[in-house]
Amino acid sequence: MKSAVVAVVGRPSSGKSTLVNALCGGKVSIVSPVPQTTRNKVRGILNAPAGQLVFIDTPGFHLSEKKLNRYMTDLVTSALAEVDVVLYVVDGTRPAGDEERALQAALRASSSPRVVCVNKSDSADWAPALDALAAALPPCIPLVVSALKGTGLAQLTAGLFALSPDGDQMYPEDYYTDQTPEFRIAEILREKAILQTRDEVPHAIYVRLEDVEMHDEGATLWARGFICVERESQQGILVGRGGERIRSIVADAQRELAAIFPWDVKLDIRVKVDRDWRKRDPLLRKMIR
Ligand SMILES: Nc1nc2c(ncn2[C@@H]2O[C@H](COP(=O)(O)OP(=O)(O)OP(=O)(O)O)[C@@H](O)[C@H]2O)c(=O)[nH]1
Ligand SMILES: [Mg+2]
Structure with a gap:
């Protein structure tokens, strides 16, 4: 059996929470079109024949001097340091800016193995995001998903399990979240x-x-x-x-x-x-x- 804690990181509104909900098969984390919706490390659990993945949904990585944002960005950085695998979610409908590049620098500095995915493949032209990512984070081969439509999730899960260590499940099999x-x-x-x-x-x-x-x-x-x-x-x-x-x-x-x-x-x-x-x-x- 495989077992891993997976930090889900990305810019605000890239679809991290929508993806965690789709992967865990239940409403784990709240979703809205407003950036900075997630403010906490929110855990969601995926149970599969291969084992268990515990996702930590995180706030969007946002560079800002405002106090609340600084606390949230620190949370993302701390999550990167404490997990087995990182899942980096890129919004394929938006060009990469300074914020995306700053997050990529933090990802390069992290020793955790990572899976990279381009989300929102159901809308707009996401192909340029793929090339930009392959260049920014070699040797990654980004996966293409739509959290909204639920496409590409089987490959994503397989990619995460491939990087996960062997281990026992951390939560009972019928749990999809540990929130109070x-x-x-x-x-x-x-x-x-x-x-x-x-x-x-x-x-x-x-x-x-x-x-x-x-x-x-x-x-x-x-x-x-x-x-x-x-x-x-x-x-x-x-x-x-x-x-x-x-x-x-x-x-x-x-x-x-x-x-x-x-x-x-x-x-x-x-x-x-x-x-x-x-x-x-x-x-x-x-x-x-
Ligand atoms: N078209 C499309 N929209 C998506 C997809 N995934 C998420 N969205 C939309 O993108 C917006 C933001 O989604 P969230 O899941 O809240 O994004 P997030 O990355 O968790 O955002 P923060 O918590 O603010 O960092 C919502 O309006 C979602 O419906 C997708 O695959 N396709
Ligand atoms: Mg969120």
């Missing part, structure tokens, strides 16, 4: 809030749950907490006219969570201002890991 219910509730709420807002608002959101309890003799999972934003104007947007938007966000989240968990899910969520939270080290240290 609290983390999954907070993340899915954040995804629904991101999907219903625009511009700077998605980046200003975080979710803080105060209580998570079982009710109705174990039939209902109940959670109370806050969607936090940085300013009153953002609070107004998230609440919406007469509370319309927050109700819609909570309804979307409850629907998805009820499909994930074997319980009915009830959320009691308010919108709150936590001014300049993205500049506070103690909060970021707790949140970004």
Whole structure:
């Protein structure tokens, strides 16, 4: 049996989380068109006859002096150092810029074996990305996948197992993630809030749950907490006219969570201002890991 921890890295919005979800056969990590959606090391598990792969989805590698981004980039760098195999995901629809080159430099410095894939092969012209990659990271032969359509995944999995050491499985076979219910509730709420807002608002959101309890003799999972934003104007947007938007966000989240968990899910969520939270080290240290 093969067994490996695989760090999934790439620029923001290259499709890392979509790919991890497709590989693990369940919703492991939240997805949106907004860059910097993933903020944590999110684990997803793939069980196959060949063995077990534990994926660590990571935040998009983004060069920025902002505190939150620095914490997230450090997380990517630390993930590169602690895994058996690296899966580098390139967005085939976008030309490589300084950021892609900086990440490639970090990959060249890492001693972990890697698989490179060009994603989004279902759209646009991705062939130039292949040549650029082969030149930047020799001797790699990039694989071509579409995380959205699920194509190329068998070759990708085979390539990862080929580089994986022998070993016992790290998680029971029926697990596809090791996340706590609290983390999954907070993340899915954040995804629904991101999907219903625009511009700077998605980046200003975080979710803080105060209580998570079982009710109705174990039939209902109940959670109370806050969607936090940085300013009153953002609070107004998230609440919406007469509370319309927050109700819609909570309804979307409850629907998805009820499909994930074997319980009915009830959320009691308010919108709150936590001014300049993205500049506070103690909060970021707790949140970004
Ligand atoms: N056309 C196409 N779109 C894709 C594919 N994979 C992902 N996307 C889209 O790309 C956007 C970003 O996807 P994510 O999976 O959130 O990307 P990510 O790399 O995890 O992004 P960050 O967490 O922000 O770094 C979403 O709108 C996805 O639907 C693909 O194979 N084809
Ligand atoms: Mg992501």
